[in-house]
Amino acid sequence: MFKHICKLVWNRKRVNFLIILEIFISFLVMFSVIVLTVYYADNYRQPLGFDYQNVWYLQVEAIEKSGTAEKQDRPQQIEKFKRVMAAVREFGEVEAVAGAQYLPYMNGNWSSCNDVNGKPVCYWANAVTDDYRDVMRINIVRGRWFGKEDDGANYKPLIINRQLAKERFGNEDPIGKALNQLDKQDSLPEGKRARVEERVVGMVDDFRKNGEFAELKGYAIYRNSLREADDRLPRVLGVRVHPGVTAAFEEKLLKRLQNEASDWSFTIKPLTQMREEMHQQSIVPLTAFAVVAGFLMLMVGLGLIGVLWQSVTQRTKEIGLRRAKGATKQRIYRQILGELLVITTCGALIGTLVVVQFPLLDFLGFATPKVYAYAIVISLLLIYALTAVCGLYPSWLATKVHPAEALHYE
Amino acid sequence: MLKNYLKIAFKVLLRRKFFTFISLFGISFTLVVLMVAVAFFDHTFGQHAPETKQDRTLGVYFLEMKTPDRDGTWNGSAGYGFLDCHVRTLPNVEKVALFSEHEIIHSYPNGEKVPLYLKYTDGEFWNVLEFNFLEGAAYTKDDDLNRNLVAVINEATKKKFFGDQPAVGKFIEMGGRNFRVTGVVANVPFLRITPFSDVWVPIGTAKNDNFRQELMGSFMALVLARSPQDFQAIKDEFQVRLAQVEFPDPKEWNLMTGNVETFFESVSREVIPSQNRQARPKLLIALLVIAALLFMLLPTINLININISRIMERASEIGVRKAFGASSWTLVGQFVVENILLTLVGGAIGFVISVFVLHLISQSNLFPYATFTMNYRIFLGGLALAIVFGLLSGVYPAWKMSRLHPVDALKGATR
Numbered sequence: 125m126f127k128h129i130c131k132l133v134w135n136r137k138r139v140n141f142l143i144i145l146e147i148f149i150s151f152l153v154m155f156s157v158i159v160l161t162v163y164y165a166d167n168y169r170q171p172l173g174f175d176y177q178n179v180w181y182l183q184v185e186a187i188e189k190s191g192t193a194e195k196q197d198r199p200q201q202i203e204k205f206k207r208v209m210a211a212v213r214e215f216g217e218v219e220a221v222a223g224a225q226y227l228p229y230m231n232g233n234w235s236s237c238n239d240v241n242g243k244p245v246c247y248w249a250n251a252v253t254d255d256y257r258d259v260m261r262i263n264i265v266r267g268r269w270f271g272k273e274d275d276g277a278n279y280k281p282l283i284i285n286r287q288l289a290k291e292r293f294g295n296e297d298p299i300g301k302a303l304n305q306l307d308k309q310d311s312l313p314e315g316k317r318a319r320v321e322e323r324v325v326g327m328v329d330d331f332r333k334n335g336e337f338a339e340l341k342g343y344a345i346y347r348n349s350l351r352e353a354d355d356r357l358p359r360v361l362g363v364r365v366h367p368g369v370t371a372a373f374e375e376k377l378l379k380r381l382q383n384e385a386s387d388w389s390f391t392i393k394p395l396t397q398m399r400e401e402m403h404q405q406s407i408v409p410l411t412a413f414a415v416v417a418g419f420l421m422l423m424v425g426l427g428l429i430g431v432l433w434q435s436v437t438q439r440t441k442e443i444g445l446r447r448a449k450g451a452t453k454q455r456i457y458r459q460i461l462g463e464l465l466v467i468t469t470c471g472a473l474i475g476t477l478v479v480v481q482f483p484l485l486d487f488l489g490f491a492t493p494k495v496y497a498y499a500i501v502i503s504l505l506l507i508y509a510l511t512a513v514c515g516l517y518p519s520w521l522a523t524k525v526h527p528a529e530a531l532h533y534e
Numbered sequence: 535m536l537k538n539y540l541k542i543a544f545k546v547l548l549r550r551k552f553f554t555f556i557s558l559f560g561i562s563f564t565l566v567v568l569m570v571a572v573a574f575f576d577h578t579f580g581q582h583a584p585e586t587k588q589d590r591t592l593g594v595y596f597l598e599m600k601t602p603d604r605d606g607t608w609n610g611s612a613g614y615g616f617l618d619c620h621v622r623t624l625p626n627v628e629k630v631a632l633f634s635e636h637e638i639i640h641s642y643p644n645g646e647k648v649p650l651y652l653k654y655t656d657g658e659f660w661n662v663l664e665f666n667f668l669e670g671a672a673y674t675k676d677d678d679l680n681r682n683l684v685a686v687i688n689e690a691t692k693k694k695f696f697g698d699q700p701a702v703g704k705f706i707e708m709g710g711r712n713f714r715v716t717g718v719v720a721n722v723p724f725l726r727i728t729p730f731s732d733v734w735v736p737i738g739t740a741k742n743d744n745f746r747q748e749l750m751g752s753f754m755a756l757v758l759a760r761s762p763q764d765f766q767a768i769k770d771e772f773q774v775r776l777a778q779v780e781f782p783d784p785k786e787w788n789l790m791t792g793n794v795e796t797f798f799e800s801v802s803r804e805v806i807p808s809q810n811r812q813a814r815p816k817l818l819i820a821l822l823v824i825a826a827l828l829f830m831l832l833p834t835i836n837l838i839n840i841n842i843s844r845i846m847e848r849a850s851e852i853g854v855r856k857a858f859g860a861s862s863w864t865l866v867g868q869f870v871v872e873n874i875l876l877t878l879v880g881g882a883i884g885f886v887i888s889v890f891v892l893h894l895i896s897q898s899n900l901f902p903y904a905t906f907t908m909n910y911r912i913f914l915g916g917l918a919l920a921i922v923f924g925l926l927s928g929v930y931p932a933w934k935m936s937r938l939h940p941v942d943a944l945k946g947a948t949r
Contacts, residue, residue, distance in 0.1 A: 139842065146835045153832065375642040382710040387742045389709055391638060408900060416567055420832055423560045427836040430556045434843035 129462045136435075140467055143431060147471025148478075150424050151507050155479055157417045158506070159491055159499035160410055164337045166495050173285065173331035174228055174260035176395040178219075178369070181227050182361040182377075183391040184208065198357075202350055204385055205357055209253075211384045212361065215377065217369045222255035223348060223358030228333050229398035230360070236344070238292070238304055245291045247284075247342030248333060251358070253350060259362040267299040267326035270347045279323040281347050285330045288342030298324045303344065322346075335399055337406040339490060362395075425514050432518035436460065436525075443522055444530020453523040460519035461512070468511040472504055536871065543872040546848070557840055561880025562887060564833040565920055568826060569888040570895070572915040573906050575822070578725045579798055580911065584663040585729060588797070590762050591662065592769075593728065594621055594755040595800040597792035602785065611635055612755070612792070613748025614737070620775040621755045621794070624768060629758040631659040636731045637752075641708050643695050650691060652708065653731035654740060660686075662758045663729050670702035670717035673736055677716075681738035685713035688721045690903065691732045708733065709741070721903040728756065728797065730903075749779065749790065757794055769794055830923060837927035841873065845935040852935060853944035862936035869935060873928030874921060881920030885913070 133140050184205070205223065212221045225234055237246040256262070257269050264283070274281040282303060289298040303322040331343045348358060365373070374392045381390050436443070443456055479500060483493070491499070547554045581588045594617060599608045612621075614632065622630050634654040641648045657675030665672070665686075673684045685706065692701045692715075705712040713735060722729045745751055759768055772794040779790050793799070795813055802818035845852075855865065885908075892906035 139839075142835060142839050142842070146832065146839060149832045149835065371647050372645060374640070374647060375645065378640070378642075379710070386710070389639075389741060391640060419563050419567075423556075423563055423833060424836055426556045426559060427840055430553055431839045431843050433552075434846070438846060 125462075129459065129466055132459075133463055133466050139431075139435070143428070143467055144471040144474070146424060146427070147468055147507065147511065148475045150421060150510070151472050151475030151503060152478070153417050153420055154506055155475065155499060155503040157410075157414050158503050159495065160413070162499045162502065163491050163495050164406065164410070166492075166498075167332075167338060167340070168336045170332070170340060171330045172336060173328055174262055176228060176260075176399055178365050178367055179227075179259060179395040180363040180365060180374075181230070181393045181395055181398055182212070182363050183389075183393075184359065184361060185389040185391075201357055204388075206350060208381060208384050208388075209361065211380055212363060212377065215373075215380075217365050217373050219364040219366055220255050220258040221361055221363045222253045222259045223350070223361055224250055224252040224256055225348075225356065225359055226250050226333060227360050227362050227395065227398075228260070229335055229395060229402045230333070231402075233333070240292060245288070245342065247288045247291075247344050249344045249346060250333070251346040251348040251356065253348050253358065256345075256362065259364045262328055262331070264326045265329050266297070267324070269326055274325070274347060275349065275351075279321040281325045282322055283326040283328060283345040284324055285328050285343040287330065287340050288344060289324075289327055291342050298327055300324065335402050337403065421510060425510055428511065428514040429517060432460075432464070432515060433521065436518045436522045439522075440525055441530050443525045444527050447525060448527035448530060456523050456525070457519050460522045461515050464511055464515040464519075465508075468508060472507050475507075476500060476504070539868050539871050540875060542868075543875050546844075546872070547876065550844070550847070553840060553844055557837060557876060558880045558883060560833050560836050560840075561877050561920075561923065562884035564830060564923065565881050565884030565916060566887045566891060567829065568919050569884060569912060569916045570891055570906075571826070572919075573888070573892055573908070573912050576909070576911055577723065577904065577906055579801075582726070584665040584719075584722060585726065586664045587662070587758060590759045592757045592759060592765060592794045592796060593800065594757070594772075594792065594794050595797070596804070597750060597790060599750050599787045600789040600791070602788050604789075606787075608750055608787070610750055611752050613751030614745045614753045615747045615751075616749045616779065616790070617753055617755045618746070620779065621757065621772070624757060624771055624775075626760070626764060627757050627768060628760050629658050629662050631662040631756045631758075632656045632737065632753055633659050633728075633756070634737070635752045635754070639708050639733075641695075641706060643707070648694055650708065651730070651732040653734050654737045655734050656737055659734070659756070662756050665722070665729070666720040668718045668720060669700060670715070673716050678736035678738045682736065683711055683713045683739055684716045684736065686717045686719060686734045687715055688719055688732050688903075690721050692718045706733070708735075711739075713739075723904045724902040725904065728754070747782075749781070749787070755794075826919075830926065834923065834927045837923075838930055841927065841931035842934060845869070845931050848935075849938065849942075850944060852938055853940050853942075856938070856940035857944065865936040866929075866932040869932035870925065870928045873932070874924035877920045877924030877927070881916060884920075885916055888916070 209221055209223065212218055226232070234249045235246060236249050237244040239245075254270050257264075262269070262283075265286075267283075269283065270281055279302075284292075284298060284303065292298070292303065293301060301324050303324055330340070331345070332338050332340070333343065348356070350358075363377075371394075378390055378392060381388075446456065446459075483491075483496060585591070594612055596609065597612045597616070600606065617632050622632070624630060632655070636651045636653045639650050639652045641650055657673065657678050660672035668689060669692075670686075672686055673682070676682075677684050685708075687695075687701065687706065691706075695701070695706055696704060701715045701718050704715050706715060707713075713733075722731070724730050745753075757768060759765060776790050776792065781788050793803075793813065795803075796815075798818075799813035799815050802815040803813040806814055806817060806821070808814070852865065889908055892908070895901075896904050896906050
């Protein structure tokens with residue numbers, strides 16, 4: 125039976141070739157939408173590592189980024205920054221406040237790389253003051269958070285996430301280990317040598333700065349003690365307010381800060397709003413893409429119905445003859461759907477073969493093998509569902525062919 | 535002859551309505567997507583007010599600064615100090631305007647929080663760009679020098695602060711200071727990065743002066759040439775000046791690279807990665823065209839499939855015509871004309887739907903103040919696309935059909 129159907133398909137190869145081509149391209153289109161969707165869905169399930177509710181983002185534009193004047197008045201700047209933080213803390217509405225280079229959902233990244241066995245391990249970094257844990261409600265799963273014991277220590281304390289621990293140290297316990305490799309420093313040119321050990325003191329499950337849809341990526345949190353002269357001044361304040369505090373408080377807070385530091389600028393935004401904006405950056409393009417792909421599939425589906433319908437009408441003779449020779453309606457039905465199945469399999473098979481090449485060519489590098497496998501399976505299911513639905517009406521039409529019609533010809 | 539073709543085409547279209555519907559659905563959907571894309575492109579890059587002199591405008595949008603060992607790179611917008619010293623003084627140009635990246639600032643009229651986009655500009659900004667002033671006028675160079683707290687606002691901001699009342703002479707509070715409104719301009723779309731903002735204020739009103747020395751920072755420059763022929767000379771002079779930059783601490787940073795270029799060149803540099811960061815605007819256009827053709831691939835194959843099916847229906851007509859001596863070429867011509875007619879009808883439907891879709895996107899507020907409108911450029915683009923699409927999808931079925939043997943055709947061939 126199967127062999128026979130393949131023969132029938134081969135006999136109409138010109139027409140079927142175009143249909144296979146169409147299914148193949150449809151498969152690619154479907155796959156690209158689905159791989160992105162699966163990727164986002166997979167990321168969404170991962171732990172976020174912080175709590176964004178009731179946190180406000182307070183941008184502090186203190187001094188400009190470059191210029192030599194900056195280094196000289198550092199101590200005054202730090203004092204001023206501490207006064208600003210104290211002013212925020214004074215308010216009854218505020219639960220905790222901390223300085224940081226980045227807050228979650230902020231655009232822009234500070235990225236760093238270390239060589240491990242010749243391979244660079246890259247991660248995103250942040251430098252925060254001690255209260256950051258209370259502001260973002262970070263849960264330390266191993267080791268400890270920054271504390272007084274880090275003051276004046278001969279190492280730079282830092283907290284890393286599980287992903288970075290895995291990439292950098294494999295299955296070993298990361299606590300107490302150095303993130304940078306001091307023994308290899310001698311081979312580096314002067315000026316690029318780090319003199320201080322960066323010692324891991326704690327680990328968090330994860331900390332995904334760009335939120336729910338972002339990829340899993342190594343993350344390191346350095347300590348900013350607002351003390352040492354070579355620490356950078358925090359760029360933002362995270363302010364955790366008590367639940368129920370409204371936007372009216374923003375104005376009050378801003379007025380107070382403007383008095384404290386009149387030559388600095390401040391901007392306030394709830395983190396929930398920044399989260400929405402960041403999500404839009406992921407979701408809007410995907411939605412647009414998915415809508416276009418959806419319409420494409422609708423068009424392909426309708427086209428397929430048309431082509432199959434036409435081919436059934438054209439094959440009246442053949443089908444009528446089979447009926448006259450005693451084939452049941454069931455068998456005709458199975459023949460038409462079977463042919464369609466063979467055609468779809470050809471298209472989908474070529475599609476899968478092409479898609480499997482992508483990871484080998486390092487194209488679509490963001491997707492893990494698991495995401496990839498899921499996406500392929502879902503795309504295959506959908507493409508079979510699409511062609512099966514399109515085949516229903518034409519194959520039903522084929523069963524309606526009366527043996528007598530076939531005998532009209534010739 | 536053509537009239538006959540068209541008559542036949544219409545009759546055929548009306549004969550099997552389901553097929554006609556499928557074809558038209560595919561064609562119009564494809565053209566809607568492409569026309570929306572063209573409208574987007576035109577909206578972002580076309581020569582619209584206030585950028586009415588875009589054809590002779592260059593800009594410094596993006597610079598790079600490198601460390602002595604060339605490992606460290608700082609890329610981003612230029613600093614005010616660099617632009618003031620090296621770009622403002624470019625010879626043989628008509629005007630130079632400096633402006634900052636837009637930033638967000640919050641204002642609290644009546645205790646309500648209003649986020650505003652704010653841009654710092656100099657006085658020349660208003661001469662290089664031609665904003666549509668609904669009320670009042672721009673601030674001037676003197677306002678900038680004297681650090682006057684004045685502002686130009688857009689129509690939407692005026693509505694938020696003053697309702698329907700005239701706004702000129704009134705004050706708006708931003709960052710703890712009150713700015714006097716000197717003019718109200720029509721809204722500028724968000725995607726027009728150069729002019730876009732809600733509020734424009736003089737550079738002199740910045741809270742401190744640290745930025746005035748910066749080589750890298752948050753400023754951009756527009757250079758208005760007398761004519762596009764001067765572009766090359768200006769670009770060459772800019773490179774000479776980049777080489778002359780004096781670094782405050784040459785051990786930290788000692789090289790600057792960048793270009794003075796058209797906006798589209800700048801975008802092509804950002805979009806297409808290359809070794810030495812060349813601007814390749816032609817390549818970008820080629821890539822966009824290829825992307826459009828790739829997108830058309832699936833609809834084209836779909837339409838080819840349908841066309842082949844339908845042509846078999848007309849085997850007897852073809853047989854008669856062939857038997858009476860019509861050449862293959864005549865038949866190919868006839869069917870291609872028919873197909874182009876079909877795509878034009880689909881194009882017309884697509885055009886109407888595009889107007890509707892663009893209206894929806896404009897309304898959705900995804901892009902603040904976007905006004906995606908149809909204009910003759912998009913219409914011509916759509917027309918060209920429809921014809922290309924018609925040719926692509928019509929030629930193969932017509933060729934296949936024209937090769938039918940008259941005897942087979944008369945019999946009603948199946949294969």
